[in-house]
Amino acid sequence: MVFIDADKSNYINYYNFIMDNNLLTLQGVICVDNSLFKAKVYLKDTTDSNGLALREFNQFIANDPRVEQVIVPLRDGISLIRRVSVASTHLLSQANITDDEVFRGVQGRSILNRMRLDGKVAYVTGGGQGIGRGFAHALGEAGAKVAVVDMDHTKAQAVVKELFLKGVHAIPIKADISKSDDVQRMVDTIVSKWGAIHIACNNAGINRNSASEDTSLEEWDQTFNVNLRGTFMCCQAAGRVMLKQGYGKIINTASMASLIVPHPQKQLSYNASKAGVVKLTQTLGTEWIDRGVRVNCISPGIVDTPLIHSEDLRPLVQRWLSDIPAGRLAQVTDLQAAVVYLASDVSDYMTGHNLVIEGGQSLW
Ligand SMILES: NC(=O)c1ccc[n+]([C@@H]2O[C@H](COP(=O)([O-])OP(=O)(O)OC[C@H]3O[C@@H](n4cnc5c(N)ncnc54)[C@H](O)[C@@H]3O)[C@@H](O)[C@H]2O)c1
Known part of the structure; x- marks a missing residue:
C-alpha cells in the first residue's frame, strides 16, 4: 500500500512516479488523503487551488485504465486506487500483447496467489x-x-x-x-x-x-x-x-x-x-x-x-x-x-x- 498526502498540486506527479517506476504491484493499493477537499472538488465556481488540483487528480485517475478507484466520503475524502490485473483490450492490442492465461494469470490470479x-x-x-x-x-x-x-x-x-x-x-x-x-x-x-x-x-x-x-x-x-x-x-x-x-x-x-x-x-x-x-x-x-x-x-x-x-x-x-x-x-x-x-x-x-x-x- 502506498499513501499519498502532502502537496495537493503534486498528487498527479506522485501518482505518475509510482506508476512509471512500477512501485505498485498487481492488486496493490494507493490511498489518497483529502481527495474531496472539503467538497470543493464539486463546487463549479471554486477558485481554491487545492480543490481544483484534486478535481483534476480524481479525473486523471478515473481516466487511467491501469487502475480502478473508489472515493470514500469519509471526513475530507479518501480515495482507494487499485491496480487492476487486466489492462483494457484497447491497450493490449496497441502494445501487441498476447492476451492469454500466461499474461493474465489463471483465473486472473498471479503465480504466488495461485x-x-x-x-x-x-x-x-x-x-x-x-x-x-x-x-x-x-x-x-x-x-x-x-x-x-x-x-x-x-x-x-x-x-x-x-x-x-x-x-x-x-x-x-x-x-x-x-x-x-x-x-x-x-x-x-x-x-x-x-x-x-x-x-x-x-x-x-x-x-x-x-x-x-x-x-x-x-x-x-x-x-x-x-x-x-x-x-x-x-x-x-x-x-x-x-x-x-x-x-x-x-x-x-x-x-x-x-x-x-x-x-x-x-x-x-x-x-x-x-x-x-x-x-x-x-x-x-x-x-x-x-x-x-x-x-x-x-x-x-x-x-x-x-x-x-x-x-x-x-x-x-x-x-x-x-x-x-x-x-x-x-x-x-x-x-x-x-x-x-x-x-x-x-x-x-x-x-x-x-x-x-x-x-x-x-x-x-
Ligand atoms: N529426518 C530425516 O532425515 C528424514 C529423511 C527422510 C525422510 N524422513 C521421513 O520424514 C518423516 C518425518 O520425519 P522426522 O525426521 O520429522 O521424524 P521425527 O521423529 O522428528 O518426528 C516424527 C513425529 O511423528 C510422530 N509419530 C511417530 N510414529 C507415529 C505414529 N505411529 N502415529 C502418529 N504419529 C507418529 C512422532 O511422535 C513425532 O512427533 C518420517 O516419515 C521420516 O521417515 C526423515
Whole structure:
C-alpha cells in the first residue's frame, strides 16, 4: 500500500512516479488523503487551488485504465486506487500483447496467489515435531486450516499453540496412524469440524537400525506398520473423502532411502518401507487423478530432526556430510515450499511423483 498526502498540486506527479517506476504491484493499493477537499472538488465556481488540483487528480485517475478507484466520503475524502490485473483490450492490442492465461494469470490470479491455500483444510501426521511441524507451519502460513496429528498429544498441542499465535486455525488430534480405528477417527474428526479434507500430509514415520542378518521380524513389522501400512490407511481414509469431494491433494513423506541405500547405517526395513511408499504413491496417483485426487510424495535427504539424533545415527553426521554435494544437512525449512507447491492448484498436473530434496546426495 502506498499513501499519498502532502502537496495537493503534486498528487498527479506522485501518482505518475509510482506508476512509471512500477512501485505498485498487481492488486496493490494507493490511498489518497483529502481527495474531496472539503467538497470543493464539486463546487463549479471554486477558485481554491487545492480543490481544483484534486478535481483534476480524481479525473486523471478515473481516466487511467491501469487502475480502478473508489472515493470514500469519509471526513475530507479518501480515495482507494487499485491496480487492476487486466489492462483494457484497447491497450493490449496497441502494445501487441498476447492476451492469454500466461499474461493474465489463471483465473486472473498471479503465480504466488495461485499457491495460496485459503479456505483449504489440511492435516499433517507426525505434525508434533521435525518435518511434520515444518509442514504444518508452511500450510498454515499459506492459508490452510491445519489438523496437527501425532501420537504424542503434548507435542501436537504445542504446535497448535504456535500456529494459533500466527492466526492459523488449527486443532490437535491424538492418533497412532498404525491403528485403523485411530486413522478413521482422525478423518472423521476433521470432516465433522471443518466439513472437508483437501490436503492430506501423511508424514509420520519411524526409523530403526540393524544389520539385515539381525533384523528381527518385530522391527520389520513395526517399521512397515507405521511407514507403509499406516501411510496406506491414511491415504485410503482421506482418499475416500477426497474422491467424494472430487478434489484432493495427498502428499506422502517417503525418503531418499527409497532411491539409494544410505550408508553406513544399516536400515533394511526402513529403506524397503520407503520404497513401498513411493510405489503406493505412484499407484494411487494414477488410479485417482481422473477423479480429482492427486497423490505425490516428497523424498527428503538427511534432515536435521530428532529422528537422526538417535544414539545409532548421531555419530554418523560427519560421515554423511562428505556424501552431500550441498555440504550440509537439510533443515525442515528446506522442504516447506515443496509441500505448499504440492498442496496447491499449481501442481494439479503432477501426480505419482517422487519429489527428491536431498542437496544432490542421491547423485553422488
Ligand atoms: N529426518 C530425516 O532425515 C528424514 C529423511 C527422510 C525422510 N524422513 C521421513 O520424514 C518423516 C518425518 O520425519 P522426522 O525426521 O520429522 O521424524 P521425527 O521423529 O522428528 O518426528 C516424527 C513425529 O511423528 C510422530 N509419530 C511417530 N510414529 C507415529 C505414529 N505411529 N502415529 C502418529 N504419529 C507418529 C512422532 O511422535 C513425532 O512427533 C518420517 O516419515 C521420516 O521417515 C526423515
